Amino acid sequence: MHMPAIAIACALLLGTLTVAAQGTASAEGTVTLPKQSAQAQAAKRYAGQAGALAAPEPPTAVVFLEGAPPPADDKPATNVVQVIQKGMQFGPGLIAVRKGTRVEFPNGDDFYHNVFSYSKAKRFDLGRFLKDEKPPAVTFDQPGVVKLYCEIHEHMRGTVVVLDTPYFVKTDTNGVFRLTGLPAGQFKLRAWLDDKISYEQPVDLKPGATARVNFPGP
């Protein structure tokens, strides 16, 4: 390729990137989270039932943009996410993944765990598996909320929010979130806290600007 052609190509690429950078928007804000409920204790009714209970994860929320078209160069999810079972808790207790994401469930305890779900978005049962074996995994191929349970330790609860959009983020434990790389336009921003609580806010995203959105709670 001749030097002038390379220069032109570089200029075009740079121009495209600049336009793309200027064309994306951001959103940030805070979701008012519920107070952390005190730790549920597993009832061990009979002798010979093992295990010490760890503290559960503080409440968080999933914030996602609804109605926005995916980017032109969008690709199916190929990443792998882990949810560990340790101290008889799922960690993290809440994850958000894109449709098609593979989630592994390593066992971090010295005793058996199990993971199962009867949710419509994904129905599975991974059986009983040990700490040292290859973690069993599930590919979440349908959007929806998948509730996770362990048949051995009934108090254990986990949630996978499977989304059909690349525009999502999980808040920190203070409820703070920041979404970047969003398309410009008018959409809905949703905050999902649990099966009973979720909120939505209209949002007007402008290129190069950051929209401030707070979810004050009920």
Next chain:
Amino acid sequence: MAAQFAFGEEDLLRRLDDSLSYQSPKGFFRSELSGLVDVEGYFIDQRPPGLLFGKDDLFSPRLSLFLDTHLGSQFYSLVQFRADRGFDPGSKPDGDARFDEYLLRWTPWADGRLNVQAGKFATVFGKWVQRHDSWQNPFITAPLAYENVTVITDQAAPGAPAGFLGRRSVADTKATWLPVVWGPAYTSGASVFGQLGKFDYAFEFKNASISSRPTAWDAQDNGWENPTVSARLAHTPNAAWNYGVSASHGSYLLPAAEATLPAGYGRSSYRQTTIGTDLSWSHHGWQVWGEAMVARFQVPRVGNADTFTYFVEAKYKLTPNLFAAIRWNQQLFDTVPDGAGGAQHWDRNIFRVDTALGWRFTRHLQGKVQYSLSHENGPIQQGEQLLAAQLTVKF
């Protein structure tokens, strides 16, 4: 302004499950009510086997309520209430309501090395107790060792060996005869148990033997004048395996038998001694359990009546909802002097194979069907074929 919406489904039972608990603001006090509603039907080709009472097919609904209460990290209590047609299906056909378990437990250390417990609760003997409720038991009935009624009675001493041996030729008299272990044996007393590394131990001092009938389990009905002590020691080399040994020793005769005993002997002269071993293994979709036990009943005017019983049980999850289970049970009876210079087996040897299919519709609804085939080595059969179905709602 923000609008609430429902993301996903919320069903009634899950809401009920979540709402039946109370917790103080900092979690020091937590109490949770949960329950099982069982609807069972038994279809039998002959007279009902095991601890199924009545004379024919049987319909047996049951409501079980559990109140689990934690006070701080050291105190725990459990109350189990049941309303049904008797502790054993059909034993009180007009209906019954009872507190089957109530206990208070103190756990001074968080690692569980020591627990001290008092009340009315399941025996520490064996391993089956830990999965005996209808939700966890892959079958509808108990293993043979926990329900096969033998000719041993707790209510009167036989007048002679011939009378004792003659019971083999009649149908089970369940109101007066005993199995080796009567189900979970919710007897009254105190226990100490805990975990030390890969070992766990349990010791209990109770008011009645592990073979005793439900009407003998309450302390006000049967005190501790003739106690039973039981213990279990188990080792868990890794998460997949667990094996243990159990032992139990104590008087099995009720006060009603006192007047029928030979002169100079009391209830404490006649004891049940049982030694058992259990082994369990699980991995992925498989769970396998096995137990074997040898029991000796000291029978007035007869001598030592020994029996050996065992079972091997396997469960496999075919799909997230469907599981299958199979169990092989057998009980063999030794000989006792027949009073005429010879010796005879004191009861009929029996084998039974149990098969079951279960379907978990949701986390709150389960259905099971069981088919069992058994055969006793004698002319009298106790339900050679049993077909049972059970629907369980859990909340």
